[in-house]
Amino acid sequence: MPEIAVNNLFKSYGAINALRDISFQVDKAEIFGIIGPDGAGKTSLFRILVSLLLPDKGSIQLAGLDVVKDYSQVRKIVGYMPGRFSLYQDLSVEENLSFFATVFGSSIETNYDLIKDIYVQIEPFKKRLAGRLSGGMKQKLALCCALIHRPEVLVLDEPTTGVDAVSRVEFWDLLHKIKKEGITIIVSTPYMDEAARCDRVALMQNGEFLGISLPGDIHKAFTKILYELTPEQGAYKLLKTMRSEAWCENAWLFGQSVHLTINGNTSENQFLSYAKGQNIEFRKITAGIEDTFMELMKTS
Amino acid sequence: MKRYWGFVVKEFYHIFRDFRTLLILFGIPVAQILIFGFVVSNEIRNIKISILDLSGDEITQKVTSKILAGEYFELHSYLAGYDQIESTFRTGDVKEVIIFEPGFSENLGKTGNASLRIVSDASDANTGRLIATYTEGIVMSYVRESMDETAAIPFTIESRPRMYFNQGMKGVYMFVPGTMAMILMLISALMTSISITREKEMGTMEVLLASPLKPVQIIFGKVTPYIGLAFINAIMILILSYFVFKLPINGSMILLLLETILYITLALSLGIFISTVAKNQQMAMFISMLALLLPTILLSGFIFPIENMPKILQWLSVIMPPRWFIVILKNIMLKGTGILFVWKETLIILGLTAVFIGLSVKRFKIRLE
Numbered sequence: 001m002p003e004i005a006v007n008n009l010f011k012s013y014g015a016i017n018a019l020r021d022i023s024f025q026v027d028k029a030e031i032f033g034i035i036g037p038d039g040a041g042k043t044s045l046f047r048i049l050v051s052l053l054l055p056d057k058g059s060i061q062l063a064g065l066d067v068v069k070d071y072s073q074v075r076k077i078v079g080y081m082p083g084r085f086s087l088y089q090d091l092s093v094e095e096n097l098s099f100f101a102t103v104f105g106s107s108i109e110t111n112y113d114l115i116k117d118i119y120v121q122i123e124p125f126k127k128r129l130a131g132r133l134s135g136g137m138k139q140k141l142a143l144c145c146a147l148i149h150r151p152e153v154l155v156l157d158e159p160t161t162g163v164d165a166v167s168r169v170e171f172w173d174l175l176h177k178i179k180k181e182g183i184t185i186i187v188s189t190p191y192m193d194e195a196a197r198c199d200r201v202a203l204m205q206n207g208e209f210l211g212i213s214l215p216g217d218i219h220k221a222f223t224k225i226l227y228e229l230t231p232e233q234g235a236y237k238l239l240k241t242m243r244s245e246a247w248c249e250n251a252w253l254f255g256q257s258v259h260l261t262i263n264g265n266t267s268e269n270q271f272l273s274y275a276k277g278q279n280i281e282f283r284k285i286t287a288g289i290e291d292t293f294m295e296l297m298k299t300s
Numbered sequence: 301m302k303r304y305w306g307f308v309v310k311e312f313y314h315i316f317r318d319f320r321t322l323l324i325l326f327g328i329p330v331a332q333i334l335i336f337g338f339v340v341s342n343e344i345r346n347i348k349i350s351i352l353d354l355s356g357d358e359i360t361q362k363v364t365s366k367i368l369a370g371e372y373f374e375l376h377s378y379l380a381g382y383d384q385i386e387s388t389f390r391t392g393d394v395k396e397v398i399i400f401e402p403g404f405s406e407n408l409g410k411t412g413n414a415s416l417r418i419v420s421d422a423s424d425a426n427t428g429r430l431i432a433t434y435t436e437g438i439v440m441s442y443v444r445e446s447m448d449e450t451a452a453i454p455f456t457i458e459s460r461p462r463m464y465f466n467q468g469m470k471g472v473y474m475f476v477p478g479t480m481a482m483i484l485m486l487i488s489a490l491m492t493s494i495s496i497t498r499e500k501e502m503g504t505m506e507v508l509l510a511s512p513l514k515p516v517q518i519i520f521g522k523v524t525p526y527i528g529l530a531f532i533n534a535i536m537i538l539i540l541s542y543f544v545f546k547l548p549i550n551g552s553m554i555l556l557l558l559e560t561i562l563y564i565t566l567a568l569s570l571g572i573f574i575s576t577v578a579k580n581q582q583m584a585m586f587i588s589m590l591a592l593l594l595p596t597i598l599l600s601g602f603i604f605p606i607e608n609m610p611k612i613l614q615w616l617s618v619i620m621p622p623r624w625f626i627v628i629l630k631n632i633m634l635k636g637t638g639i640l641f642v643w644k645e646t647l648i649i650l651g652l653t654a655v656f657i658g659l660s661v662k663r664f665k666i667r668l669e
Contacts, residue, residue, distance in 0.1 A: 050510045052668045071666070072512065080510040086503035090317045091310065102306030103511045145507075 003028040003153060003184040009058035011044050018044040020207040026186060031179055033198030034188040041207040042188040043083055046157045050080045063152050079151030081142050083158045089131030093122055093141055096130050097148060104149030114181060115144045118174050136167030156187040172197045192290040203293055210296040222287035222295055229258040229282045247271060252294045259291055303513060307521025315525060329483045329533050336479045337545050347431055348376040349396040350388050355404035366442045372434055389421055396420040396431050476541040477629035478602030481622035483537065485567045488530045489592050492571030493584040496522055501580050506668060515664040523568045530564040550636025559646065563625045566649055569656035576663040596622045624648050
């Protein structure tokens with residue numbers, strides 16, 4: 001039996017459809033990632049998962065509990081970290097942690113082994129007010145607070161947004177340690193590169209899942225030929241030129257280069273001769289997660 | 301229970317770490333009670349009056365000299381007829397004219413009824429009313445004294461109990477209960493509504509809701525520290541008014557404190573109710589000010605007597621908690637009466653508290669909106 005089972009979930013705010021027919025399952029001790037841009041519906045989905053919002057339609061089981069009916073049970077076994085930093089800024093690190101421990105009927109000592117690896121990093125600042133911590137520290141503290149009652153399911157809404165690259169890597173290392181404790185983790189992120197650290201990934205856009213796959217398989221959804229064009233300068237100018245060409249199906253910036261696909265009516269040779277004529281340096285490449293996402297967004 | 305205490309401790313951290321909160325909690329009450337006591341105090345002194353004595357008999361003269369005897373009124377002039385009244389007021393010096401009807405003592409002797417008219421300059425409505433009340437009080441005390449001496453004159457003038465129990469007619473005596481009712485209402489309701497909406501604004505409410513805490517635990521955890529602090533406030537006000545303004549506490553201290561706690565609870569439940577309606581701190585503050593402060597000042601009988609209000613406002617004042625608390629305070633502090641005289645008001649406050657707590661618990665969302 002899956003730890004999290006979501007079936008045909010719908011949610012709308014007036015005319016805006018935040019979630020459209022979302023279904024997925026997450027196994028115990030799996031890290032399930034949801035990747036999508038702002039406004040994709042990730043936060044709405046997470047709030048429904050932790051019983052903070054009611055879905056319009058559809059059902060969710062969390063460890064066998066219905067999140068609507070058994071919400072008070074669900075709240076005992078879920079650890080939730082909202083997208084915004086939601087701890088008390090005028091309380092110190094230690095006070096925040098012990099407050100949340102008491103709220104969940106636990107104590108710092110009881111589950112210290114679970115948070116030890118994270119807590120040792122912020123322990124030197126334990127007397128500091130939470131509002132004065134750096135972004136990465138804040139997120140680590142929030143993670144500690146969400147973990148302090150040893151939840152069965154950990155729901156993390158964009159935990160690495162606004163955190164520096166080094167701290168992001170550290171943060172994901174921590175998630176893998178937590179996973180080993182048998183805790184199921186569902187996490188959202190706007191960063192494509194973090195997809196690789198999940199066990200399975202769902203791409204989300206406009207309230208819909210574009211697909212769920214293993215991180216290594218995402219690019220398999222990309223069936224077209226992908227070219228990487230590297231101009232000597234002015235990648236953006238090149239992008240605009242490419243997009244104006246009739247044979248260009250989709251083009252996007254990728255660092256200092258432009259990635260593009262050509263439409264079905266144009267043969268490869270046609271493009272090759274064009275590119276040579278314009279003296280543009282190019283090569284065929286394998287699509288990455290980001291490319292796949294751009295492509296899926298375009299077609300959906 | 302442990303969860304609840306954890307919450308209370310957290311609330312105390314919030315309060316004691318925020319300088320502004322502390323200032324509102326303890327600075328404002330002291331400042332307000334002193335300001336109202338000293339500055340806004342509506343005691344009157346050396347008010348110039350004119351007398352139109354159409355009777356000119358022994359009793360009217362006695363009453364006149366009684367009125368002029370104290371330090372409140374000073375004689376400006378005797379008028380000769382009604383036509384002089386308006387011109388006298390026009391000079392601006394005279395604030396009040398007292399008119400004795402013709403045959404004043406004769407009427408009193410025959411029918412037991414005599415009337416005198418008090419005309420006061422209402423360009424300053426509040427002072428005008430106050431002067432009139434003072435005069436009335438003096439006339440009444442004259443009637444009373446004469447009754448003791450001779451028992452010949454029946455008690456003929458409508459009495460105002462408040463004046464009776466405040467014979468020195470000190471403004472402070474009237475202001476302290478009103479100010480206390482206002483401060484406690486404001487502090488309790490404002491602080492709770494703000495502290496709950498702050499959790500909403502900072503996003504911490506989202507975490508609290510997602511936790512196993514029950515609404516009751518959140519609400520009571522929020523409220524407990526403020527009951528304590530508002531109670532300390534009440535005691536501070538009482539001590540100040542006792543030592544600075546020599547305000548007597550004639551009744552039972554214990555009853556007074558119990559009633560105060562009850563009133564604080566009511567104010568807090570109002571604060572919680574406001575927080576369930578308001579989306580952010582500003583809105584909570586706005587509602588507290590507009591819905592609590594103004595009615596407390598205007599409709600509770602604190603400044604303007606309820607019996608002088610239009611009927612609609614009188615009805616409206618019935619649901620103003622401070623109105624009942626002021627009555628209770630005056631009864632216990634000034635008259636020294638016990639629960640037998642204030643049980644009705646106490647019941648009304650209890651009822652209002654139950655209504656607001658019920659509404660708040662019902663309206664308190666267990667989910668985000």
